[in-house]
Amino acid sequence: MANTATAIFHGVEVPETLLAAEMQNHQAASLSDARVRAGRALAAKAVLLDRARQLGIAAQPELNADGLEETQEEALIRELLSQEVEAEAPPADAVRRIYEDQPNGFRTPPLLEASHILVAPDERDDIAATNARARADELLAVLARQPDRFAGLARTVSACPSGSDGGTLGQLRPGDVLPPIWQALLALEPGEFADEPVRTEHGWHVLRLDHRVDGRRLPFEHVAAHIEMQLEARAWTLAAARYVDALLKRSSATPPDLGISVLGTLETDETPVTRVYAVLGDVFANPQGALLALKPDVLKVIDAEAARRRCAPASVLSDAINSFLTEAKDEAWTQVISRLRDSASPLPDCLETMIRNQFPQVKATRTLILTRRGGGSDSVEKGQPDGTGL
Incomplete structure (x- = not known):
C-alpha cells in the first residue's frame, strides 16, 4: 500500500x-x-x-x-x-416482564378471507397506469351502489386468475399476499370495500374483506423460550x-x-505506522541530536515551550513525541502518514507534524516600543512573528 x-x-x-x-x-x-x-x-x-x-x-x-x-x-x-x-442468560423475571408489558403482543396472526378485482395497465407507462386507476375507481363507484355485482365484475374484468372464482382469494395469512394488500385488508371490517384501489406491481386492486378471525394471545409458556x-x-x-x-x-x-x-x-507487513516508528529511529535515545533535524521555525516552537516550562528543549521534544504516539487522533495520524508518503525528508517532516499537533502555532504578537531619536518619538517593532524573542 x-x-x-x-x-x-x-x-x-x-x-x-x-x-x-x-x-x-x-x-x-x-x-x-x-x-x-x-x-x-x-x-x-x-x-x-x-x-x-x-x-x-x-x-x-x-x-x-x-x-x-x-x-x-x-x-x-x-x-x-x-x-x-x-x-x-436473561433472568426469568425479565422474560416474564417482556410478556406482561405487551398485552397486545404474542398473538397468533389473524386469518382473513378476501376477494379482489385486479385492473392491470395495458402498457408499462404512466398513462396506462393512470387509465387503469380510473377504471378501478369506476368499479368502486359501481360497487358502492350495487355491491352484489362484485363476483360478476370480477369474472368479466379482473386480470387475475381468481376472477374465474368471482375474485375470491380464499383464506389468507401474513405473507400470502403483497404487503400493501394485507395492510389494506387489516383496516377493513367484514363486507367492507377498501376506500381506494390499492396499487402493486401488478396493477390496481379493488379489495373486499369477506371474513376475519382475529389472532389469540398465546400463553406465556408457549412464548417464553x-x-x-x-x-x-x-x-x-x-x-x-x-x-x-x-x-x-x-x-x-x-x-x-x-x-x-x-x-x-x-x-500485517510494513504499514505507514510502522514506517513512522522506523523513521523516528533513535530519536528517543538521542533527542538532543534530533533537535538538529528540526526546521528553524519548528525549533522556535520547541524553544518557546522549553522556556515556558523552564526545562531543556530535548525534554520538550521527547514529551511531544510521546504524547502524539499515545494520544493523537486519527486525523493527526493521517497527516503524519501523508507527510511521510510525500516527503523527501521524512524525519523533520514527521517531527514537524507531531510538534505542531501538540503545540499549535503561537499567534504572532509584536511589542510596540517607543524609542526617542533626536528628541522625537519613533515606534519600533521588536520580537519574532511567533511571539518569541525581543
Missing part, C-alpha cells in the same frame, strides 16, 4: 479507495460522518482479523442469512466472536459491540502494524 493514498482510523491504515466504497454502506448526516463510520468499520474488521490470527482460529465459510457463502474473512470474524464473546432467545441475542450483540470497542481502543492507544488492503484483506 506504499503507493496508495491512505488514512488512519484507530491506528489502522485504510486505503482511500476502499474507504470511498465502504462509505456507501453508511447512512449519515454528512460525508464526513459517513467517512468516520466507514473508517471505523474497516478498522474494526482489521483488528478482528488480527485477533483471529493471533489466536490461530480457522473457519470454513458457511451460507449467510441471505443464502450467500461467506468470504474467508467473514467466516474468521464469525468464529472469533463465537469463541470470544459470551452473554449471560422465544422471548428468552431474543433477549440473549440482544445481550450477545451488545457484548460483541463492547468487545469490538475494546479492540479499537487498544489499537488507538498503541497503533499496531495493521492495515486493510484495497481488496479488504488484512495486511
Whole structure:
C-alpha cells in the first residue's frame, strides 16, 4: 500500500479507495460522518482479523442469512466472536416482564378471507397506469351502489386468475399476499370495500374483506423460550459491540502494524505506522541530536515551550513525541502518514507534524516600543512573528 493514498482510523491504515466504497454502506448526516463510520468499520474488521490470527482460529465459510457463502474473512470474524464473546442468560423475571408489558403482543396472526378485482395497465407507462386507476375507481363507484355485482365484475374484468372464482382469494395469512394488500385488508371490517384501489406491481386492486378471525394471545409458556432467545441475542450483540470497542481502543492507544488492503484483506507487513516508528529511529535515545533535524521555525516552537516550562528543549521534544504516539487522533495520524508518503525528508517532516499537533502555532504578537531619536518619538517593532524573542 506504499503507493496508495491512505488514512488512519484507530491506528489502522485504510486505503482511500476502499474507504470511498465502504462509505456507501453508511447512512449519515454528512460525508464526513459517513467517512468516520466507514473508517471505523474497516478498522474494526482489521483488528478482528488480527485477533483471529493471533489466536490461530480457522473457519470454513458457511451460507449467510441471505443464502450467500461467506468470504474467508467473514467466516474468521464469525468464529472469533463465537469463541470470544459470551452473554449471560436473561433472568426469568425479565422474560416474564417482556410478556406482561405487551398485552397486545404474542398473538397468533389473524386469518382473513378476501376477494379482489385486479385492473392491470395495458402498457408499462404512466398513462396506462393512470387509465387503469380510473377504471378501478369506476368499479368502486359501481360497487358502492350495487355491491352484489362484485363476483360478476370480477369474472368479466379482473386480470387475475381468481376472477374465474368471482375474485375470491380464499383464506389468507401474513405473507400470502403483497404487503400493501394485507395492510389494506387489516383496516377493513367484514363486507367492507377498501376506500381506494390499492396499487402493486401488478396493477390496481379493488379489495373486499369477506371474513376475519382475529389472532389469540398465546400463553406465556408457549412464548417464553422465544422471548428468552431474543433477549440473549440482544445481550450477545451488545457484548460483541463492547468487545469490538475494546479492540479499537487498544489499537488507538498503541497503533499496531495493521492495515486493510484495497481488496479488504488484512495486511500485517510494513504499514505507514510502522514506517513512522522506523523513521523516528533513535530519536528517543538521542533527542538532543534530533533537535538538529528540526526546521528553524519548528525549533522556535520547541524553544518557546522549553522556556515556558523552564526545562531543556530535548525534554520538550521527547514529551511531544510521546504524547502524539499515545494520544493523537486519527486525523493527526493521517497527516503524519501523508507527510511521510510525500516527503523527501521524512524525519523533520514527521517531527514537524507531531510538534505542531501538540503545540499549535503561537499567534504572532509584536511589542510596540517607543524609542526617542533626536528628541522625537519613533515606534519600533521588536520580537519574532511567533511571539518569541525581543
